[in-house]
Amino acid sequence: MIKIESINKSFGSKKVLHDFSANFESGKVNLIIGKSGSGKTMAIKCMLGLHEVDSGHIYFSNRDFINISAFKRQQIRKEIGMVFQGSALFDSMTIEENVMFPLLMSQTLSNSEMKKRVSFCLNRVALKNVNNLYPSELSGGMQKRVAIARAISLNPKYLFCDEPNSGLDPTTASVIDSLLQEITYEYNITTVINTHDMNSALQIGDNIIFLNEGNFMWSGTKETLLNSKNNSLNKFIFSSEVFKKLKNKS
């Protein structure tokens, strides 16, 4: 479980996150939704320590992540998997080397065990015969799957995904969503996903948090999302004609 308490983040006079608090439960797909520039990515980057918060607390299973040494933070990070928006695969490495990289750095397995684990992870994301290819030789959807395989290679307790569906066609996006949901339930991971894709929210959102201009506005589930009384959230959801029609029908 990840707990965030009143985090604030500003760049100069611009407030990006304002007094943001939330709980992200384990074994559930936790979504942060909001329009572009609402602070979703910054929230995730603060949780990962890629940006320092101005104030507030972040706890990973009751372990403080803010006021700790670089070494202890490094230890917690080894329990985290992350799927970046652009996949962030290492260009100079093959797919096998990319997925093996976290294992190699953690030094917990022998060479043959690492190879087995890589095969398992690639199979888990339904990728075959790609071990010796380079990231540039794969499609966007396949790169996302490799990024997921790399993120789960160390059996993470926490999985973060920043816009996992961006740039993907609806079918591939749905496949990626289902995959993330399955992995979350299968390994009881605390998954936090940033998205502005409402299809994803309705498909996999066990716990949804809506951010608007850096402020927490609403939280709920996929079942309660369309019936919310929050004006900002409704404005965000029903800006799409498809959802407007869906609302009118119901």
Added chain:
Amino acid sequence: MNFFTATGRYIIFLGKIFSRLEKRHVYFPKIMHEIKEIGMSSVGFVAFISIFVGAVVTLQVAYNMVNPLLPKYLIGLASRDSIILEFSPTMISLVLAGKIGSHIASSLGTMRVTEQIDALEVMGVNSASYLVLPKIIAAILFNPILIILSIVLGIVGGWLAGNMTGICPTQEFLLGLQYEFIPFNIAYAMIKTVIFAFIITTICAFYGYNTEGGALEVGQASTKGVVYTSILIIIFNYLITHLLLN
């Protein structure tokens, strides 16, 4: 970023490179890769420049020796000293700043803007140390080899030019090469090379690592890295010469 901010951030960056090191076995293949990437790939380029500039140095020395009383072996001596003291360590380092410096800055800049550096950090890897330290070690180990190669080929180029044009016969040139040779000059050239190798890798890595934005900023980081590296090489060239040869 003003001068003081940049200097402060550069020092912090150096601290990050040399702290929380990964295990030794992680670095070894990376160092080998970097030796190939930034060292071996420069051999042909350095050889080509050295031969031709060595030849030009010899021709220019001969051109300036208008007094017929001056012995011809002085052409070999002057060429030797110019190449060992200045041309090879400083000029080749400036050329390398352009070649390997821009490569380092742009590759790290691209890794930054495509979030590959963030990915390393999230995996609990000290990205600065993992990415930059092998480049520093590779350059410090391999640049002296490149400079020795450059000295040798520069002298060969000078000998060829002197011999082919007939301005300095082989025997006279060889006499000049051996005359009053000070072995410390080689040590001086190597000290300069190692310091310049450190400057090239760390300054360019600093600008690449701290790139913010997109493709345009990667290009700007690469340019800045090469410009500031060149300026620092010129300044340090003066300081080292003042300290070691005065």
